[in-house]
Amino acid sequence: MPMKYQIYSSHNYRQIPQIEKLSKEDLQSIDVVGTVLPFKTNNYVINELINWDNYRDDPMFILNFPQKGMLKPEDFETIKQLFNRQADKTELKDAANKIRHQLNPHPAGQSHNVPILNGEKLMGAQHKYPETMLFFPTQGQTCHAYCTFCFRWPQFIGMDDIRFAMNQVDSVIAYIKEHPEITDLLITGGDPMVMKASILDAYITRVLDANIPHLQSIRIGSKSLSFWPYRYTTDVDADDIIRTFEKVSKAGKNLAFMAHFNHPRELSTPAVEQAISRIRSTGAQIRTQSPLLNHINAIAKTWSDMWTRQVKLGLIPYYMFVARDTGAQEYFGVSLLKAWDIYRRAYNKVSGIARTVRGPSMSCTPGKVRICGVTEVMGEKVFVLEFIQGRNPDWVARPFFARYSADAQWMDDLQPAFGKKEFFFEPELAEMLLD
Numbered sequence: 001m002p003m004k005y006q007i008y009s010s011h012n013y014r015q016i017p018q019i020e021k022l023s024k025e026d027l028q029s030i031d032v033v034g035t036v037l038p039f040k041t042n043n044y045v046i047n048e049l050i051n052w053d054n055y056r057d058d059p060m061f062i063l064n065f066p067q068k069g070m071l072k073p074e075d076f077e078t079i080k081q082l083f084n085r086q087a088d089k090t091e092l093k094d095a096a097n098k099i100r101h102q103l104n105p106h107p108a109g110q111s112h113n114v115p116i117l118n119g120e121k122l123m124g125a126q127h128k129y130p131e132t133m134l135f136f137p138t139q140g141q142t143c144h145a146y147c148t149f150c151f152r153w154p155q156f157i158g159m160d161d162i163r164f165a166m167n168q169v170d171s172v173i174a175y176i177k178e179h180p181e182i183t184d185l186l187i188t189g190g191d192p193m194v195m196k197a198s199i200l201d202a203y204i205t206r207v208l209d210a211n212i213p214h215l216q217s218i219r220i221g222s223k224s225l226s227f228w229p230y231r232y233t234t235d236v237d238a239d240d241i242i243r244t245f246e247k248v249s250k251a252g253k254n255l256a257f258m259a260h261f262n263h264p265r266e267l268s269t270p271a272v273e274q275a276i277s278r279i280r281s282t283g284a285q286i287r288t289q290s291p292l293l294n295h296i297n298a299i300a301k302t303w304s305d306m307w308t309r310q311v312k313l314g315l316i317p318y319y320m321f322v323a324r325d326t327g328a329q330e331y332f333g334v335s336l337l338k339a340w341d342i343y344r345r346a347y348n349k350v351s352g353i354a355r356t357v358r359g360p361s362m363s364c365t366p367g368k369v370r371i372c373g374v375t376e377v378m379g380e381k382v383f384v385l386e387f388i389q390g391r392n393p394d395w396v397a398r399p400f401f402a403r404y405s406a407d408a409q410w411m412d413d414l415q416p417a418f419g420k421k422e423f424f425f426e427p428e429l430a431e432m433l434l435d
């Protein structure tokens with residue numbers, strides 16, 4: 001029997017049976033914050049993942065349900081007042097929009113990574129690092145539930161005109177053919193696994209039929225194993241998904257499934273175990289990644305448990321990210337110092353097999369910057385950093401130094417060490433951004 005997919009959002013969440021456990025104040029917080037930031041959950045998360053007896057501190061509840069602390073107190077108050085005097089919809093919307101614009105909706109200079117094909121911009125794609133092309137299929141621009149920390153939040157509230165609104169797989173294929181350095185095509189979203197099997201199959205078959213010798217891997221980035229594992233087991237087209245995945249291996253390409261897991265509990269249900277086992281049976285490899293999030297997983301043991309459990313299930317730990325500088329970063333953000341400390345204490349507890357993970361890493365304008373650690377050089381306390389990915393590949397794997405700061409949370413908060421005026425890559429980056 002297929003599991004029925006039931007969605008809840010601001011409009012109907014009070015119908016969730018467990019919601020009667022919430023205090024009046026917590027219900028109001030959901031209404032207020034849910035006016036500004038996206039909110040969506042579903043019956044799997046509600047029934048299988050959340051611990052309702054301790055919902056206030058429950059990482060899975062905090063992962064899906066809007067939290068009071070996600071807005072600045074004065075912004076929270078503004079929206080609350082409007083609710084209390086039953087302001088009309090336009091007034092609420094205007095106030096919400098004003099707050100949204102202050103939440104850095106477009107971090108990390110994404111607009112500079114748009115690929116050009118025959119002089120025209122390819123809007124449904126990004127090409128920032130030479131080997132990997134990102135493709136955002138139109139039908140995959142939502143998710144089975146929304147993470148409260150999501151950095152793509154503007155697209156879920158209609159703030160971004162989703163200019164990815166064309167069926168551009170043929171242009172993506174033509175672009176890859178012209179770029180022999182591209183070995184990986186990453187299909188991403190939102191979540192591409194919200195697409196019907198037939199649509200996903202059409203995209204993948206087109207790519208395989210194009211028979212591009214330098215294309216080695218098709219990657220799929222998805223949170224579906226956490227939010228809707230039935231996608232691979234009981235959904236009406238679950239078997240079709242599995243067959244599409246098999247096609248990739250049969251065509252001699254690697255299918256790399258990039259799974260987003262934020263907490264070990266997401267790996268604990270029979271449904272997710274079954275889904276993982278079905279995906280792995282197709283020959284696909286599953287790698288995992290997650291940001292480090294205050295209130296959700298900012299504890300070393302949570303990470304060591306998560307990586308250990310992943311290895312047991314045959315998954316490959318891949319990235320630990322620093323929460324991005326957008327949306328409710330003040331609520332979810334962790335200092336770089338604390339991020340490194342958590343990483344170190346989790347990493348040194350797990351088997352070498354789990355030490356495939358790299359982090360903590362910031363996805364910022366120049367590239368993915370890893371915090372290697374804190375040390376002292378010639379009497380100055382410094383952060384040691386390195387690029388895992390760089391806009392210029394030559395920047396990668398060269399240690400560089402930033403002045404120590406106990407509360408820096410992002411690259412922008414860091415200054416070069418040793419009295420230098422700029423980081424080594426900055427002049428070149430400035431030139432790149434002029435284009």
Ligand SMILES: *Cc1c(COP(=O)(O)O)cnc(C)c1O
Binds near residue numbers: 126368
């Ligand atoms: C992380 C990322 C990739 C993939 O990088 P890998 O290190 O190969 O996983 C590609 N494009 C962008 C924009 C990214 O942020």
Ligand code: SF4
Binds near residue numbers: 142147190
């Ligand atoms: S699954 Fe990814 S894109 Fe979707 S809401 Fe969560 S973080 Fe955002």
